[in-house]
Structure formats: C-alpha cells, structure tokens
Amino acid sequence: MTAGAQRADKRPTQCKAVKPTFLGWSVTLTLSLCSASALGGGAAPVTAAPVSAAPSTAAPTASVPRPTLVGYAELKADTFAQGPASGAWNGGLRGEARFQGQPVQGFSGVQRDPQGQGFIFLSDNGFGAKNNSADYLLRLYRVSLTPGTPAARTGSVKVGSFIGLRDPDKKVPWQIVNEASGERLLTGADFDVEGFAFAPDGTLWIGDEFGPFLLHFSADGRLLEAPIATPNLPGLPTLRGQAPIVIGHRGSSGTRPEHTLESYRTAIEAGADFIEPDLVVTKDGVLVARHEPVIAAVDETGKVLEATTDVATRPEFRDRLTTKTLDGVKVHGYFVEDFTLAELRTLRAVERLPQLRGKAYDGQFTVPTLEEIIALVRDVEAKTGRKVGIYPETKHPTYMAEVAKVNTSQLLIDTLKRLNFTDPARVFIQSFEVGNLKDLNTRIMPAAGVKLPLVQLISSPDEAPYDWAAAGDGRKYDALTNDASLREIATYANGVGAYKRWIIDGEGHTTDFVTRAHTAGLLVHSWTFRNEPTYLLPTYKNDPEAEMRQALRAGVDGLFTDFPATGAKVVGQYTAPEVRSPQHPAFAQGLSSAAANLPASGGFEGFAIAPGGKLAYGLLEKTVAGDPAGQLRLMRYDLGTRHWALAGRYVLEQGGEAIGDLTPVNDSQMLVIERDNGQGETAKFKRLYLIDLAAKNADGTLRKTLVADLMALADPRGLAPSTRGGVFSFPYFTIENVLVLGPDTLLVANDNNYPATGGRGADVKDQTEFLWIKLPTALKLAPAYH
Template identity: 75%
Template sequence: MRHTLVRLTALLGLSLGSTHAATLVGYAELPADTFAAGPPSGAFGAQGLRGPARFSSQPVQGFSGVRRAPGGGYVFLSDNGFGSKANSADYLLRLYRVNLTAKTAPGGQGRAEVGTSIQLRDPDRKVTWPIVNEASPERLLTGADFDVEGFAFAPDGTLWVGDEFGPFLLHFAADGRLLEAPIPTPNLPGLPTLRNQAPIVIGHRGSSGTRPEHTLESYRVAIETGADFIEPDLVVTKDGVLIARHEPVIAAVDASGKVTEATTDVASHPEFASRLTTKKLDGVDVRGYFAEDFTLAELKTLRAVERLPALRGKAYDGQFEVPTLAEVIALVRDVEARTGRKVGIYPETKHPTYFAAQGLNTSQLLIDTLKKEGFTDPGRVFVQSFETANLRDLKTNIMPRAGVNLPLVQLVSSPDEAPYDWVARGDARKYDALTTDAALRDIATYASGVGPYKRWIIDDGGKTTNFVTRAHAAGLLVHPWTFRNEPPYLLPVYANDPEAEMRQALRAGVDGLFTDFPATGARVVGQYTAAEVRSPQNPAFALVAPAPGQPSAANLGSSGGFEGVSLSPDGKTLYALLEKTVVGDPAGQLRLHAFDLASRKWTLAGRYLLDDPANAIGDLTPVNADESLVIERDNGSGPTAKVKRVYRVSLREKNTDGTLKKTLVADLMNVSDPQGLAPSTRNGVFTFPYVTIENVLVLDANTILVANDNNYPGMGGRGADVKDHTEFLWLRLDAPLTLAPGVGR
C-alpha cells in the first residue's frame, strides 16, 4: 500500500498535507425535467428498438461542454442524449444559451434559465454516411449520429465540436450548419522505428503456432493472417537442393530408439531405417536422421509432423510435404497474383560451418536459387544467420559476384551461447560480444539489421533495455525473436497476454518481430499502424471491411473519443483530449491532440496520465498558452463516487515517463461550503458525486465554474431513485491561476 501511495504522490506532484478543498462561493441548479421545444423523444430502447415516446419534446440535458456566450451568459453543449448511440436517435443535438445567477449567500437564490438554442444539422450533406434524418431537408443531427462532448468558438465565429463515436472533429457555422465533412482522427504517435516505417510481422517458420512448421500450409496461413514476411530456415538435400527445415536433423532419436523431437515422420518409414546415424552438429553429438542423407525425391515421400505435440497437438500430422525454397517462392508469387499482396521471404542459412565441412556453401546455394527464381528484390528478401563469417562473405564476395544486393541480418542468441564459426576457430567470446556499441557499429559494415533474442530487448524482469536505441544509433534494423502466444513462453508480468509482450517490444522501437502466431502479431501491429483512431461506433465498421493486416476491431474503447475540446488563447490551435486509451498505448495514458486551424495539421501535444486506468476525463479548458484544466473522474455515483477532481495540466512540464505533469486544483468530493450554499452540504463540506462531471470553465484567476452531465433521465447522484439535476458550482481556488489575456472573460 505504501508503494502505491508514493507512486500516486509522485505522479500528481502533490503535498500529502494539502487537501485542495476549493471553496464553494456560488451555486445554482437546473431541474432534471427541463425541456425545450422539439419533436417527441425517448422512443428508443437500449437495443435500438422503437417504442412509444417517453417525452413530448426535447430534454435540455445533459451538458457536456461549456463556454462563455458571445454577448454574455453561457453556452452549454447537449450530450448525445440518453446515454448511448442505440437509444438516442430522436434526441436532437443542440447548444443552449443558459443564463446563470449564482446563490452567493445563505439567503440568496441561484437560478439557471435556458434561453435560445443552436440546432446542429447537415443540410449540405457533408456527412458521407447515412444519418438518422438522412432524407429530411435540414438533416438535423441526433445522438445516434454523433456523441458530441467538448466545443470551442473559433475567432471567425464558427464552432468546433469534438465527437466520441468517430472520433471526429466537427466544424459548424455559428448557426449550427455543418461546414465540412467530419474530420477523422489520425493515429498520430507512430512508433520509434529506425526509419519511422511500420514494423514488419515475420511468420516464424510460417504460422508455426497453428500448423506444422516449415510447410507450405504453415506459410499460407501466415500470409493469410497478415504476415509481411515468412521465414524459411534452409538446409540441403543429398542432391544439393535447399529445403525448408529448422535443422538438418529431421528426427532426433535417443539411445533407446525413442524419437525425442521430429519435424517429419521419417522414423516411421522402415525403408529409411539404415539412415539413422550420429553426427557432430556444431560440436554436439546428435543421433537421428539428417536431411543431407536424403535426396529430394526421398524427402518428398515423408510428411511433416508437429515439433511440439505436447503443446500444439497432432491434428495436422501426416498431411503436408517438406517444401523446397523454390516452392516457397512459388507460393509467395501465387498469393501476389491472386491478391496483389507482396509478401517477402526471410531465409536463414542454417549451420553454415557444419555444411561447409561437407563441401556445401549454403550461402552460395541461396543466392543461386534466388537468382534462378528471379526473386532478388531487396525490398522482399532478408538473409539471416547466427554465424558471422558467412554474412561477411555474402556481403563482400557472393552477392557482388551475382550482381545481387540483399539486406543481411546478424542473429544474436542468448549470452550463454556463441556463433559457431567463432567456436570452430577457437574464439572464446559469446554472443554478448555482438551487443556492445562498437560491435553493433561493426555489424553495420556488413549487415542492415540485427535479429536479437527477445531478452536483449526486454529482460527477464520484463523491463525494456536500451538495446534497440543503441542498435538504431548504429543504423541497424532490429527484428527480435520469438514471440509466442502460449503461457510457457510468457513472463509472469504479462499475465498470459501475448499481445502485451508484443506491445512492449513495439513501444521499444523494434522494426519487426518474429512470431509463431502472425495473426496476433498483425493484429497488434495493425492497431499501431492503422491510419486512424476509431471507436466501435465509427461508421466505417458498418460500411467497410478492414484491409488485410489491419485490425478488424476498433483501436479505441467504446465512445472513447474527444471528451475534452478547447481552443488555445491565441485562437490558433484546437486541443482535443481522448477519453480512453488507444489500444497499444500504456494503460491509463490518454492522447492530447493539437489541430492547427490554419494548416489543418495534427500533432500530438502530449499524453495525460490518469490516476487510475479505470478513470476517465470529463472536460478540458484553457488557462494559458501552456496550461489547461482537466476534469478527471471515476465511474462511481452517489455513495460509490470517490474520485472527482480538477487538475491543472502543463504542456511544457513532463513526468519521468513522458506524460504531462498535472497538479490538483480542486477535489470535488471535498469542497468547503462554510455558508451552506448547496442543499446537499453537510457539516460545511460539499461533495459532487455524479458519475459524469463534464463541464469546467475558468471565470477569473481565482474562480472556476463546474457542472455535471446528468445522462437524462439518469439517477443516483443524490439518491438511488432521484433524477440527477444539473448543478452549477462557482469554486474559489486555493491558489490563483496564471491566466492568458482573454481567458476568463
């Protein structure tokens, strides 16, 4: 418990002795049952089914944003309606002018008077998908079309509104007419890859988590589920043909004759019993059947089996052949011809020193085969090896002679192992000798990338190392291995969530990753590289199927879009804060976007860190050029409400994790009310226990206005069976804000 308290204190930058109990200096209330002219509403249920209208006109509330009204008073933005997309098709989206009079003394009276409204509408058909009032001339917008939250008045008099369903930015004329098509939210942050390119997904031995490895079926499934590259490990047949197997031993057999590991059913073929032998493979005696003792024709009589049957079963044993490299290339070409997808191959020359002792140069065979098959596009081939000498030979001799220039990747295994070409010549160094800054710079003289064991990227404790940063500094791509979905391969910190491990590696900046489950890899990478941030309510999910390799689901939580929208004091930049975390971002971090009104360019202004990932934000309003106020709240109501806070957030100061520094301004569950202005105040303390508090506005350096949304006809804030009213609070802060000119007027 003590560690949690210390962390929270550090994040908030608070003094433990400070209560931040702002003082209530004004109070007013708007009854829940407040209506405005308009058509009957409330006819739709939670499932979108229509019944009789519950209300004869339009409920005014709830309110999800507030600004000063031109000419005096306030303008409040109505929320999407009755709480969801499904039940709000007859709730009209409006902005209401509200005149507020604060109760400032025990004998006074607060008033909230609703005046005229601005109806949001799309008569010029700027929305490019069907809306509820599609066929009507005015095309009035409803809560089933958009979930409008924050808004701002631009210097030219137009309105900018944030939407949660898209999320979109909506640009309206002063009279509520939509001026342009909804502006989607770009997936801005990207990943710290070497060249800012999207990371690649490499099907490790194909989709080896779901099909027997190194089979055409495994490669086909990998491609169909989103792999950008497939990996054929290459060994040599007796007649000099490169085939896809992880090891030259295609079935290992112990002294008792038991098969201990196999990728083919060769041990069940009595005609090959005489091929059982013992060889020294990279200095280790291995007993079994070896590919180089079989012709291709003989190998074609065998069938693949699952290498890890205890973990992955035997459902596909005996169905698939051992493929050649040429057949793998033919598969890739066939996919391209049928679908247009240009998938690459990522061959590894296995045990080059071992094969060289038999007079076989696997590097030369690889380049000869690639040339013969006409597959030498450097954008579609990586060549990798755990040894070093063969890669240097490829770079300086083999490829130049062939007129080929393919990117090479130096594989780096665990620190207790060593490249066998070093071992063979008596060099006592281990793989850690390839991970120093000097060694990485040397690798860059002959290779384009490095393929490290993933523990070089994320250590045994689950902490990210600086390996990727150092490799990138040397100009090297980083493609770690191997990411698997099964619990035995995951650190405890991931709680059996393989996507969490992949996300951590992607955030570290890896340029690609090897995975036995490319469908999982493609989904995670797709969440980062999707062009847009989209919630499940985004209309694209109903209209357009996702592209191959793109996520089939939203990358933002339901209605998790722009909850807070504000305009910089100079009127040039619109700030829009998401309510929920984009999939793949660290838990509890919310993206704050900046949208330049002149250039229409988006940038990431920073990341807001919630006190608890289960919390949400309620509103955003400017203080000065560098600071804003943010409402943060939990999802509790009434007696379960605990966290309802207003923070001052700095755009310039950051925490050690890179998130924006925030300072508590007001604890809305602990407001001092010495005059007893609010009817709910008890013993001089006022609490604001509504589930949604979505309105904050700076009135002057010492005073802010705060109001709740009531999700009409929601209940529970002031009693289980009491409809939530909208309460307006004038709060005097403990410490004054530093305001920019024009703010608070």
C-alpha cells in the same frame, strides 16, 4: 529461427463588467463576472502557494485553504425540450418511445453565450450508447444560471432556446440516421459530441468521440465541412521512422505445422509482411524448409522426442536412423541430408509442439522447397497485388559444409538468382553464425551481382555462434551486443535479429539495446513473440499484445511471431494513418478492415480553443493502442493552416481512469477534469488539474498541478443540499464541464447520463448540478479575461 532450446520466451468585493473578448470576439455586450463574496462565498484568506499534486481528502488546515463552493444550482433530471419523442432504442432494437420529447440532459461541454449573458451547454450523445441514441437530437442549449444562497440554495437554472446540429448540405460522407430528410438532423447515433468552442469568426467547433472527429458548424448549427479525422501522428522510434514489419516465424506456426506451405499461406493471409523459411539441404542438393536438419529426434528406445515430420513412423526409412553431432551436440534421429527430395516428398508434416498446439493438422502437408515458397509468394502477389517478402535463414552453415558438403549461402544466392527473386526490399538473409554472413557480403553476393540485406542473429548470452566455437573461440553471443561489436556488425550486415530478452529483460524492463543498435545504423528484428501464456512474462498478464507493444515502443523494426495475425493487429494499430475508435463509421458500415486503435468512445472528451483564437486542442479520453498505459494524447489543430500536431501527453494519476473536459486558462495553460469510473459511494477520484504546454516532465509528459479535489470542496455556508460537515462532494460518474469565470472562480457541472441513477443514491435519478468554485490561488488568465 531460434538457436538451441526454445525460450519462454484567492477574491475581490464586487462584480465587474467585462467585454466578452474571449477568443477574440468583437462584441459590444457585457458579461457579469462575480467574485466569491458577491456570490455569497466565505473562503478563508488566500495565503498558500498552488496546491501540490498530492491532494488530501482530510479536513482542510488553516495553512492550506482548500477550494470553496461559493455557488450552487441544479437542474432536475426530468427536464425536457420540444422535439420528437425519444428513447425508443434499446441495444439497437426499436421499441416504444420512453420520453415525449427531448431530454435536456447529458451536458458535456460549456462556453459563455456570445449572444447573451448566460451560457451555452452542449448535450451529450444520448442514452448511453450509440445503438440506443438514434432518436436523440444533438443540440446546444442556452442556459441562464443563478447561483444559490443559503436562503435559496438550489439557485436558478433556466433552459432557453437551442441550436440544433444538422447536415443539410450532406457534408458527412457516410450514411447518417436522418439520411433522407431535408434538414438531416444529427443524432447520438451519428456522433458523440463532447467538447466545443466558438472560433473568432463565430463558427462552432466540436470534438467527437466516435471517430474521433473535429466537427465544424456555423453559429446556427449547420455542418460546414466533412468531419475531420484525427491523424495517428506519434510514430514509433524505428531506425528510419519506418513502419515495423511482421515476420511470420516459420509461417503461422502457432496455428499450422511450421514450415509448410499452409503455414506460410496462413501467415500471409494474417497480414505478415515477410515469411521465414529456415533452409536445410536434401541429399540431392535442394533447399527445403525445416527448422533443423533433424526432422525427428528419438531416444534410444525409439520414443520420439521432437519431430516436424512423420518419418519415425515410416518403416521404409528405418535405416536412416542415425546419430550425428549437430553444433557440438549429439543428436539421435533422422536428418534431411540423408533423404532425396523425392523421398522427402513421401513424408508428411506434424506439429512440433503437440502438447501445446494439438495435432489437428498432422499428416496433411508436405515439406516445401524454397522454390515452392517463392511460387506461393508470387501467386499471392498475382492474385492480390500484395508484395510479401521472404526471410530465409541459412541453418547451421558450418555443419552443412562439414556433413552435407554444401555451402548453403552460395546455394541460396544461386537459387534466388535463378528464380529472379533478388529484390532487396523483399529478402532478408539471416544467420546465427558470423563467418557465412561476412562471406555473403564480401564474396558470394558481389560475385553474383546481388545485394541483399543481411541480418546477424543474436541468441542468448549462454550460447555462441557455432563457427566461433568450432574455431576454438570461447566468446558467447553477448560479445556481439556491446557498442563496438554492433558497429562491427554494421560493416557486413544491415541488421540484428535479437533474442527478445536483449530488448526486454526477464523482469519486463526495456533495455537500451535497440537505441544502441540504431546508433550503429542497424535494424533490429526481435524474436520470438508467441501468444501462449507459457512464453509470456507475468507482467503481461497473459496478454501477448502487451509484450509486442512494449517491444514496438522500444523501437524494434520488426517482430518474428508464431502468430502473425496478432503481430499484424498490433503493428496496424500503431501504423494506421488515423486514430479510430470501434464506433468509427468505417467499421460500422464495412468501409475498413483495419483494427481500431482507440478504446470505445475514447475520443475527444476535452476540446478547447486557446484565447488567441488560432489553435484548437483536443484531449483524447483514453489511450491510443501502443501508447504507454494511462497516457492520453493532447492534439493541436491549427484553424488557419489546418495542420495537426501532438501538443503533449497527459498522464492519468493513480486512481484516475479518464478525463472529463479541457478548458483554456491562457494560451499555454489549461484545466483538465480527471476522474475515476466510480459514482456515489464508490467515487473516490474527481479532480481538476492545471497543465502547461511549456512545462514538461523529464519523460516529456505534461506537468500537472492539482487545482481542486471535487470530492472534498469546502462549503462552510452549506450552499449545497448534500454538504455534510462543511464538506461538499461531487460523486458523479461523469463530470464533463469546466469553465473559467474569473481569475479565481470556476464553473463546473456534471453529465447526468440521463436517465441514470447512482450519483446521489442508487434509486435517485442523477440531476445536473452546477458548482461555482473559488480557488485559493488565482490563475494567470489571458488578457482577454480581465
């Protein structure tokens, strides 16, 4: 479809009793919230403003007090609870159980116990992976914590009873590990539970990563309803919010010789919404699909320069070799208009770019007519029920009128009407010239009683519409890209087919072209997206999907691509009705052919219910396909109306690779753990940020304020065994628990990924460490906290 050459292309002094009215609970017991001094803390006076978002790991200064460790406790890695033996699975294969019971490990969420004075911790999904965790039972453990002092610095951690998660009422609509048992205990192969909260009615809500799902349980762990899927709410900025279309450029021309029935069939099977035939005319007036009228270009010695058929090897057609002027350029070769359809049928298609795409399919396919292409589309519809459209281009209409004496626009409409293929939802007509589109709009289509959408193709600024050039008009294609011209195009066409550099410049920056075209009411279909590195800017690092995603984020309404399978995959990730990770049961059990649009285990790592008790929030751990890299969706779920909404977008800092937990401060503010993927000596980034749903950056993302650097907490009293020089570091791979204990005190704990090692030494099993952290500046807690 391209014109011309192809392009590469804070503290108080005592404890106080408070009623646990957090989240609206109506409970008579009291909980003890202790200040830093009651816990043995010795923080410097609080005089500073909130810490900025540019933290330092250097020693604290007198003017900027850092958060202080005021309590510490630890739970040994080898801590077990009653239950069946576990750890028998390895990579999906079952062997001997490694543990005679259930490890109490992998804490991934924490809340106060509404029935006692301790805490409830949620165990993670098991032994590191879905296929290793079929014998790990999902539980919440009641835990009593006493922070350490310099005299007994490891403190006290007592694990009590647990709440086992189960599905006896068969609410899960797919097969689970314990499918046939009565209690149907849930395992780490069923769900990856990460964050939880109690609702005002006492029921339990949990965020899962595998789906990702929201899971609703009774207070004693019985699943109350089917897992609630996560909708893929954020749409693309297309003209009318519609899904972008994938156009098979000359079929699936990256994998089959272009403009052959096999290329079109492959494109349809790959998921193309439209296939694109470029149309030229035979000597006897039949529309056939070729990119150019010239079907083989040769030099004066007979060497083939470029060909889409094997005509140059056919001595019987040697007399058809000629030189013609095609859009002002002399071309030596063989031209379609010099062959009847019968003669053309004897030729076989060859790969136009053999050095790039090989010759495996040369000589196998014929040159198809438009009628045959439409028959193929109808055959697919009859067999599959899937309606695919065609996107014909009238090639070189001025040339065809002069040389072949044929008005290709008229012939196209006549053919479409004769074949009764005039559904405007299934046809776009495109052209690089201007006059023939205007003629189609004002004369040809009205006379035929046909109304089909037209698309003005816009090539690079060094080229021009040939009908302008032939009439002595010196303007180039850039003359079609200003606002006034876009409005003019909208008087005769429905869209523009723009060379992709109008949308993404040569430096990889998104322009305002799509926004301006949409303002004029025009669709934007961009070309041409190819998988080969030679056509990709360096910024994409040989990832063709990255280029497509950028174009889709820019708002294009369609993509022309030589590789429609890639295009369909990328568009499908955006337009899928749900956010799904690869561990979603629909994939594992063959219930879906759609592509996952969230990286593995990238679901609700953070989950919380706001103090008002009506709204739940889930923060995805990883980026949904198509969203800007490093942006995470914060989803809001109304527990009353059961409606989802996008609450905001959280942007990871440089060095941050994932989030670990989410906990409310008040109805608007929340704390987020952000971390890198390092541990031990490689750990550099483990932090707590405060976000406010009412505070956004200029780009609409959530504003963040650094609250604590967990790699550099002050510990002047040496509460933790690992503290060195008065500084405590928390270098665990995953830190997944944070809870607000008071205005200036937080509880933080890690997930030890049992039986993993590496946090405190390569050969040391990771234990679970509990930190009481005093902040230099108090948080603005909801009234229920006071």
